[in-house]
């Protein structure tokens with residue numbers, strides 16, 4: 157390949173200068189693998205960015221995209237429509253928990269977060285509760301990079317440079333507690349009582365009648381796989397119910413089989429009022445996000461507005477884009493036809509055992525897992541947070557032919573649901589090889605702190 161000019165691209169959530177000094181370039185992908193520009197096969201241990209759940213370049217999805225692009229490349233969804241978007245909404249509603257059957261489409265997780273927050277705020281206004289304007293998120297929550305998302309999100313690095321975002325926001329503690337729950341297999345035993353703080357401290361401080369919504373990732377992925385302790389989400393649901401607070405699950409990474417069920421809501425048996433999804437919705441072959449809403453919330457908007465009026469002043473040029481809609485329809489069908497969620501559920505014990513086989517290796521201080529998600533937390537190099545995990549990432553890529561993801565000093569794994577047992581062995585084996593050999597000298601001296609997604 158002729159020398160690539162990398163100067164003009166400003167890369168997202170990337171150490172640009174470090175990357176450009178030795179680019180890591182993928183040129184094609186199929187199933188569980190990427191191919192690099194130097195012809196190497198790279199096992200995808202992260203489903204891209206938690207998104208290619210059905211494996212890369214799935215022929216049915218690719219074909220649906222091609223066909224749609226040839227037939228109807230674009231049609232507006234403001235005061236107009238096209239069949240595929242209604243079909244996609246119907247298919248998504250069918251997959252969602254009962255009663256959650258109204259769908260608002262957008263283009264990615266960040267837009268879905270902002271859309272859900274706007275629905276929550278507007279819902280209370282429409283119902284005549286103008287005081288309910290406060291949104292509650294959690295520390296280390298990641299809800300994308302829109303101004304709404306960074307406000308309810310809990311990552312300092314994503315917020316500090318942007319000044320005041322949404323004013324009326326507060327945050328709960330995250331439930332990671334390595335001291336009590338280290339090496340938990342599945343859900344941690346300890347920490348459900350942290351949910352009580354929502355009622356005992358935050359609601360006591362603000363008054364429940366001022367809280368519009370609680371937004372949480374059922375499993376916090378991007379900031380290093382933080383699992384909800386047993387009973388924690390159930391308690392949160394009960395508190396929201398008690399005080400009329402909307403509960404929003406951000407399922408951008410947990411949606412579409414990551415835990416072996418369509419949504420984490422199904423896995424936990426906790427039904428929120430809204431589900432935010434994106435990524436796996438189209439198998440990431442083309443961008444799309446959505447908010448799945450309880451029917452009565454949607455109906456409240458419909459009945460409050462005068463006949464002929466626009467009920468909710470929100471939307472995007474590409475909401476329900478025909479090509480994305482076709483991709484979503486094809487993807488949801490692939491998940492069902494190939495029973496990929498059951499496949500993930502069936503593999504989760506093997507995945508868990510493989511993950512925990514790394515216990516005792518140098519620098520490993522915690523391993524936590526659920527479904528096909530695993531976090532491996534490493535001891536940081538003193539004074540160089542995140543450098544150790546980033547070094548493992550680089551060595552996995554260059555020396556082991558495996559793509560992993562790191563955030564801070566945590567390795568986060570989330571392979572496509574089509575992974576097989578030999579590939580699970582390869583993935584954890586590669587990390588083990590690197591950890592065993594890791595010396596005091598790291599490949600790069602520093603790396604970005606928490607780099608989400």
Ligand SMILES: Cc1ncc(COP(=O)(O)O)c(C=O)c1O
Nearest residue numbers: 264265266298299300406408609
């Ligand atoms: C839980 C969660 N919410 C929102 C987002 C943002 O999604 P996007 O990058 O598509 O805007 C992400 C991305 O990783 C996520 O993990």
